[in-house]
Amino acid sequence: MDRKAVVVLSGGQDSTTCLYWALEQFGADNVEALSFDYGQRHRIELECAAKVANLAGVEQTTLPIDTFAALGGNALTDSAIGVEDAAGDSLPNTFVPGRNLIFLTFAAAFAWQRDASDLVAGVAQTDYSGYPDCRRATIDALEQSLTLGMERTFRIHTPLMSLTKKETVELARDLGALDVMASTHTCYNGQRPPCGECPACRLRARGFLEAGIADPLDSI
Numbered sequence: 670m671d672r673k674a675v676v677v678l679s680g681g682q683d684s685t686t687c688l689y690w691a692l693e694q695f696g697a698d699n700v701e702a703l704s705f706d707y708g709q710r711h712r713i714e715l716e717c718a719a720k721v722a723n724l725a726g727v728e729q730t731t732l733p734i735d736t737f738a739a740l741g742g743n744a745l746t747d748s749a750i751g752v753e754d755a756a757g758d759s760l761p762n763t764f765v766p767g768r769n770l771i772f773l774t775f776a777a778a779f780a781w782q783r784d785a786s787d788l789v790a791g792v793a794q795t796d797y798s799g800y801p802d803c804r805r806a807t808i809d810a811l812e813q814s815l816t817l818g819m820e821r822t823f824r825i826h827t828p829l830m831s832l833t834k835k836e837t838v839e840l841a842r843d844l845g846a847l848d849v850m851a852s853t854h855t856c857y858n859g860q861r862p863p864c865g866e867c868p869a870c871r872l873r874a875r876g877f878l879e880a881g882i883a884d885p886l887d888s889i
């Protein structure tokens with residue numbers, strides 16, 4: 670039997686690249702996308718996730734988990750908090766504690782019901798904001814916990830883990846995912862066209878610039 674994969678799809682550049690990576694690895698019939706409505710301020714992310722899944726021709730499910738908004742205290746779910754870069758050694762206020770751990774745990778539960786044991790996530794420890802739940806050591810420990818806790822050998826694939834933003838753009842190109850990038854969303858300020866000023870916009874722009882590739886999002 671073919672292995673089946675569940676891709677955590679946020680509607681952003683990285684998770685979209687991972688979706689196309691999974692299509693190549695597992696075949697289109699064996700890939701499903703999973704998105705989370707976690708109370709994010711920018712609903713456009715969910716619209717983009719649906720659009721990307723549709724363009725990729727995969728089934729997509731959105732799970733509601735609004736607990737992060739109830740916890741508050743971060744710029745992605747609390748409209749009273751503006752996006753700021755990290756100061757000194759502290760984490761930026763776009764860090765949502767536990768987010769990737771919880772996403773992947775729900776993804777494993779979702780996969781378990783579908784006889785899938787391969788999970789794919791667009792986390793990366795290079796070139797990012799230093800989110801501790803994006804590190805491979807965290808992912809390895811979670812993989813082990815999920816495997817023990819659900820009595821199934823889960824694998825969490827992180828194809829972008831050691832890539833720079835430039836290399837991620839090049840991978841998207843090699844996977845034929847560039848056109849779809851016009852339907853992705855990155856901006857922390859929820860703007861479309863993107864604001865170009867926030868940390869997420871700047872990081873994305875730098876990746877495309879260094880790769881020498883025009884961002885299709887800029888031409889819409």
Ligand code: ZN
Nearest residue numbers: 856864867870
């Ligand atoms: Zn922005």
